[in-house]
Amino acid sequence: MIRGFRAWLNSMQAHMIGFALGVIVVITALSISLITIAGPPQRSPMTIYDLSRVIRGLEPARTGLAQEFTRTKASHAREPASEVERQLSGFLARELKVPAADVRLYLGNRAPSHLAYVARQAALYAQDGGSSPIVQGTLIAAVRQADGTWNLYVRRSKAGFENYWQLLRASHWLGFLIVVPLSMWFSTLIARPVRAFAAAASQAGDGRREFPVPVEGPTEIRVAARALNEMQARIRDFVRERTALVGAIAHDLRTPLNNLRFRIAGAPDEVRIPAEADIRQLELLINSTLDYVESDGRILTIDPIDLGSLLESIVDDSRAQGQVAFTAAAPVRIEGDILLLRRLFANLIGNALKYASTVTVALAATPTEAIVEIRDDGPGIPPADLARAFDPFFRGERSRSRTTGGIGLGLAIVRSVAETHGGTVTLENLPAGGLLARVALPLRHAPANEVTAE
């Protein structure tokens, strides 16, 4: 239950919900703090009549209005500065039923639009005898007493932010500015494991090698990674089974083939010689199949190897099959399995000699890799076949004839051996004709199946 909840908390769904809630909270907090810090002006409108009731000590229509006022005394009150204030003072004096000279009304600093509105009320109401326009915000009413002092009624209201609505509108854009980078950051956070997973999954192989996808990140990705790893294991098992089956069949063919050889040993030449040729053909097929099975599943014996002498000895042993030359820029030593590497290069050189009359083998090295290039002057490989040439059991057009054709495992062995050594092999047709096989092997042996951090 708890585990399930934890797993859910770690899921992308939960992250998304969390993010949506987070955005709402951020935007709301922003609006609330804007309202709190820079709120609208406190207007609290009241009529002049209400104001006269407050001054007379009567209850105004709006409860609490009287409490907004403070009373003080002053010995002097200046003349109102503006025409509006003078008019309003007149209205208030009329409501208080005292001479106009005994009343002063001052307005606080208001926005010009507001003052214009008050002036308009005063002008209109004065015309048709009305006397109670609405005033807002900070104001001070002064009433002269019998002793010549003035009673002041002061209401202070918060000036606020006059352009408050513009601010609110701007706050949406501000929110936008905060939320956009936030969501970019968050989506990267969510996408990173997905991207890592996709990268790992795209490497996940063809069953020859496994690329375990790291089980990390959100729950959904973990589930998918586990499923992918299991699938890879199943594919690997399947390929191994298939390879083992092919190997077993090839292996079991050897005993009857052996007997056949002995049984025809006494046959007349015209039967024995072609039959022996057929048997040899079969034997070659069986051997290359078993070589492939072995190169695929062999446990490596890693030794330091003088690569130049390896290539030279293969070239020497191949001279009976054609014109083949070897050049080396410098001695190169690598770490690897000598039997497998011998098979790799013997296959490539033998292959070249099958189709070409002249073959050159060149050895060079970079600081980290040994590079072996095998060039021939043969017909090359049709471009359409280049990509598949390394696939097991793939036989290109050029190897279909019985005299030259194997069963399409020679290059599969080459690739398999190169990859188990952490190297690569590529084929390309030379512009001047012929084929170039290029093998790159790391100088130091690094197990190919090791999972690296990246």
Add this chain to the structure above:
Amino acid sequence: MNLQAPPAKILVVDDDPSVRAAVAEYLSGQDYTVFLAEDGEAMRRILRDHDIAIVLLDVMLPGEDGFTLARELRRRPDIGVIMLSARGSEGDRVTGLEAGADDYLPKPASPRELLARVRAVQRRYGGRADPPAAGFCFTFDGWSLDPVRRVLRDPQGLLISLSEGEFELLLAFVENPQAVLSRDQLLELARGQESEAFDRAIDVQVSRLRRKLAGCLEGDAIRTVRGEGYLFAAEVSRA
């Protein structure tokens, strides 16, 4: 081979009756007396009763496998062992030879090749008193040559590859160290190992071998003896 002697007795140990029949028929036709056994038990019974010269041994047998039986046969200095197996990988060959077999032939074997190997093993047991070359290396001046794995190592452990011809030539040298060998003798010794690739001029092979052994005895491992042939100057021991 001594033609006056009675035909040599060969024991074929294989659990597959078709193999026993086919091999027996062929070898009988080549004037050998052939005995048949289907497992280790039957093999021991026949060895008790008959003076067997060579045992042809399969690897995959019910009960004890061919490698085990080869190890047991190694204690009999008078019996040659050739393994004839459908398991033809390099690893199997090495295991078989290290177990003490004199030779290892993968199935399907060519009858004539089998005959040649049988004769070679017979020669070895008829002529020399040496134990067969199995499971050891020749060492000289820090270098080592493993005749079973066909691998040459320099004093730093670096594997130096030899072509077939170079290998057979070096084997002839290390088996006959500090002795002058004529070109004909070398050709004969190297061919005696059934090498098919040994058709290049000896002098070319020797110069190639010298280059590969450049660090051995400061490059003076193979000396030319004017008018006579070559001499392998290093002291060779078997380890």
